[in-house]
Amino acid sequence: MTTRRTFLASLLAAGTAPRLGWAAAGNPAFLAAAKEHDESFALYGLDTDGHATFRIPLPARGHAGAGHPRRAEAVAFARRPGRFVLVIDCARGEVIHRLTPPAGNQFNGHGVFADGGTRLLTSEQASATSEGQVGIWDVDAGYARIGSFPTGGIGPHDLRLMPDGATLALANGGIATDPADRTKLNLDTMRPNLTYLDLAGExxxxxxLxxxxxxxxxxxxxxxxxxxxGFAMQWEGLPDSATPLLGLHRIGQEPTLAAAPLADELAMQGYAGSIAFSGDGRELAITSPRGGRLHRFSxxxxxxxxxxxxxICGLAPRGKGYLASDGLGALFDVRSDERRALERHACAWDNHIVTL
Structure with missing residues (x-):
């Protein structure tokens, strides 16, 4: 008797497997990487209430992810400096592509789909100089590497596609690092920037700042x-400086820096780990796992x-508020200054929750 599993296996072998949508993976709303209690690592799909729709092992610590806009494919990015990016068929629980950076480059933990899901863009840097690069991968050609362009700075990290679908926002952290041990080499002269590029790299x-x-x-x-x-920052200067950790910007304008009252700012310990707008878009928040704080701003x-x-660190829009995660496996809903427990998993969530 031919079962669904053997039928799909035969299609895979023939290279003609159907492109399944996210419904086949349980309709997850979010992706999140985690460390398991046995010291292994995994990528989870989560529904809006924090239930796991899938769990797929990773070979090492993951950081962020990206979900294909139409089909049940997730891209898991290694923690910076990364040597792997995995493309995962979330419906079947299989790694279908393993991407490695060009010689002399490293992945920096983030990436995004563009051009309707036909391109994957990855945050990278030259290991020797920390000069930033955006890697370009042809999705329909099996995620083949087809080029790159400069990020406009050094030590890039997050990158996001703007609502017009044609503009890339990129956070250049400004830090040069030793590729062997992540030692920061230029803290006295670092110069971060927020750069907007078109998809040709202009x-x-x-x-x-x-x-x-x-x-x-x-x-x-x-x-x-x-x-x-909204852009989240991490202070690399003298401790207890209570500098703003959040900025707001629109293309063509000057940035607005948002500060909390002194005691609250000090409690963040100079570190914002994640950022998200609320589900209704009326406010945004940043988190600090070092300080154990979430700060909300208009x-x-x-x-x-x-x-x-x-x-606390992971953060994503949920309902009118936020979904947040912590290093003890908890997922909870945040609205106004209140939090409500949703689920607890036997893992330690990594820094980010990615919205699908």
Whole structure:
């Protein structure tokens, strides 16, 4: 008797397997990487209530991910400096492609689909110099490497596609690192920037911070549907400086830096690990696993309040508020200054929750 499994296996062998949509993987709303209790690593699909729709092992620590816009394919990115990117068929639970960076390059933990899912763009840097590159991969050709272009800075990390589908926002952290041990080499002279590029790599605008904030490494991005960009920073200067960790920007304008009251800012310990707009888009938040804090701001940059939670980091829009995760396996809903437990898994969630 031919079963569904043997039928699909025969199609795979023939190279004619159907392109299954996300419904075949349980309709996940989010992706998140985690460390399991046995010290192994995995990528999870999560529904809106935090239930796991799939779990796929990873060979090492994962960081962020990207979901194909139409079919049940997820891309799992290794933690920076990374040597692997896995393309996973989430419906069948199989790794279908293993990507490696060109010689002399490393992956930097993030990537995004573009051109309707026909291209994958990856955040990379030259290992020797930390000069940033956007890698270009042809999805329909089996994720073949077809080119790259400069990011406009060094130490790039997050990159996001703007709502127009034709513009890339890129966080150049500004930090040169030793490829062997991640030692930071240029903290006195670092110069981060937020750069907007078209999909051919041409610069649209580059935003830098005031000179006294040149040690505020721009790391992570959130994009609202109307083009408002939030950027999260990590302070690399003297401790207890209480510098702003959140910025807001629109193309063609100057950035707005958003600060919390002094005691709240100090509690973040100079580190924002994730950023997201709320589900209704009226506000945005940043998290600090070091400080065990979530800070909420209006879309004008006004501080709205804080939520305390040990080792909180992952953050994504959910309902009118947020889905957040911590290093103890918990997933919870945040609205206003309240949090409500959703699920707890036997794992330690990594830094990010990616919306599908």
């Amino acid at each position: 610069t649209i605008q580059q935003v830098t 005031p000179p006294d904030l040149h040690q505020s490494s721009i790391r992570h991005l959130a994009i609202r549907g109307d083009g408002l960009v 879309d004008k940059g006004d501080f709205l309040g804080a939520v305390s939670r040990a080792d």
